[in-house]
Amino acid sequence: MKLLSALASATALFVFCAGAANAQACKSPVPDSALVKKGTLTMSVNPTLPPMQFVDQTGALKGMRVELGEAIAKRLCLTPEYVRIEFSAMIPGLQAGRWDVINTGIFYTEERAKLMQMLIYEDQAISISTAKGNPLKITKPDDLSGKSIGVELGGFEERKARELDKQLTDKGMKGMTIRTFENFAMAFQALRAGQVEVALSIDSTGAEYQKRGDFERVLHGLFPTPVALAARNKDLAAAMAKVMNDMKSDGSFQKLFDQYGVKAVDGAVSVKGPAG
Numbered sequence: 001m002k003l004l005s006a007l008a009s010a011t012a013l014f015v016f017c018a019g020a021a022n023a024q025a026c027k028s029p030v031p032d033s034a035l036v037k038k039g040t041l042t043m044s045v046n047p048t049l050p051p052m053q054f055v056d057q058t059g060a061l062k063g064m065r066v067e068l069g070e071a072i073a074k075r076l077c078l079t080p081e082y083v084r085i086e087f088s089a090m091i092p093g094l095q096a097g098r099w100d101v102i103n104t105g106i107f108y109t110e111e112r113a114k115l116m117q118m119l120i121y122e123d124q125a126i127s128i129s130t131a132k133g134n135p136l137k138i139t140k141p142d143d144l145s146g147k148s149i150g151v152e153l154g155g156f157e158e159r160k161a162r163e164l165d166k167q168l169t170d171k172g173m174k175g176m177t178i179r180t181f182e183n184f185a186m187a188f189q190a191l192r193a194g195q196v197e198v199a200l201s202i203d204s205t206g207a208e209y210q211k212r213g214d215f216e217r218v219l220h221g222l223f224p225t226p227v228a229l230a231a232r233n234k235d236l237a238a239a240m241a242k243v244m245n246d247m248k249s250d251g252s253f254q255k256l257f258d259q260y261g262v263k264a265v266d267g268a269v270s271v272k273g274p275a276g
Contacts, residue, residue, distance in 0.1 A: 028077040029242075034233040036100050041073040041080050043103040044094070046087045048152075048185035049205045051260055052105055055084075064260040068121075069103045069229075071252065075243040086182050088154035091115065094232050101240075102230040105202065107156035108272075109225075117237035117273035118228040121244060123263040126160050127206025128219035129191065130198045138198065138218040141167065146174040150187035150196035153180040160223045161200050191215065204262060226265050237271045244269040 028039070036042045045066065047053045053063040061082055073080035083099050090102045094116055106112070108120050128144065130136055138144065145168050151161045158180060165175045177196075181187040184201050188209065191199040199215070206217040231237040245268050247253035257264045 026077040030076055030078065030236050030239050034100075034236045035078075036097055037081070039079055041069070041076060041078040041101065042083060042099040043069050043080065043101045044083045044085050044090045044099045045069075046090070046104045046183055047084055048183040049105065049202060050208045052202070052204050052262075053103075064256060064262060065103055065105055067256060069101070071247065071256070072240055072243050075246065076239060087152060088182070091230075094230060097232065100231060100233065100236060105227040106230050107225050108228045109156070112230070113272045114274060117231040117234055117271050119231070119237060119241055119244065119269050119271055120226045120228045120265055121269050122227045122257075123224065123265055124227045125203045125220065125224040126157065126222040127201055127203045127217050128198050128222070129188070129201065129206045129209055129215040129217050131191070132213070132216050134216045134218050136197060141219065141222070142171070142173065144168065144176055144198065146176070147198055148177040148179060148196045149198045149200055150179050150181055150190045151200040152184050152187060153182060156225070157200055157202070163223075188215065204260070207261075231273075234271070234273065234275075237273065241269045241271050 032038045045053050045061065047055045047061055047063070051063055053061070053065045056062045066082070070080045085093065087104060090104065090106070093099060094102055105122065105124065107124070108118055112118060128138065130138060136143070136147065141164060144164060149161055151158050161176070161178050165178060169175045179190065179196055181190065184205065187196070187199045190196045203220050206220060209215045210217040229240065231240060244253065248268070254264060
């Protein structure tokens, strides 16, 4: 009995020492001063865009971007932590130091690159979805004339909805009635309830809802624009870019994208942002 107890103690000591050694071996290249919380990569996410980011039936965060964030954190020897919040609060929250990274597939624009460090990694575009069977017979952007459209408040997608509206009115056609919602899930709920006639989202989400049989994606590939991760700290952004390029080199990056049927940007991931 004493022999068994001694063996158990020795085994426990070995496991403890091995774990401590592994923890010491995995030293993050990111200085604590570059993080909101020591040893943690804190990311904001708006989980209303399946299959890219969503909450499953158990309440767990799922999706390609969630997995990408976790993989980056692991390679940086950091613990991933997500803050679920509406998109409209993400950029102000990043600037205020509430999180380290915006991981919600934020569309890249030169204006945004003046505010934060942006790492372009994914190609996306805009889709228009409507009720199953396409009862409105929408086959081209002009068919949106006079229609009511639901879109998330405050983002690239709302801007593009207003551009579509201007294109229509510039042609002398009736514009759209644009209704904004706190997130895309609410916009699609409004479409389901008949409160709007169409909903605007990213291509991946429009395709996912059609695959589920919930709605019909009638237009896609509109306004193709790359999306990015956005960081508040330049050192952190540089470390993340290195990790993402390492993932490209070893094939894990493309494997993840292929799993979700999403196109990664060509070439290396680089940082675009203010010098300071």
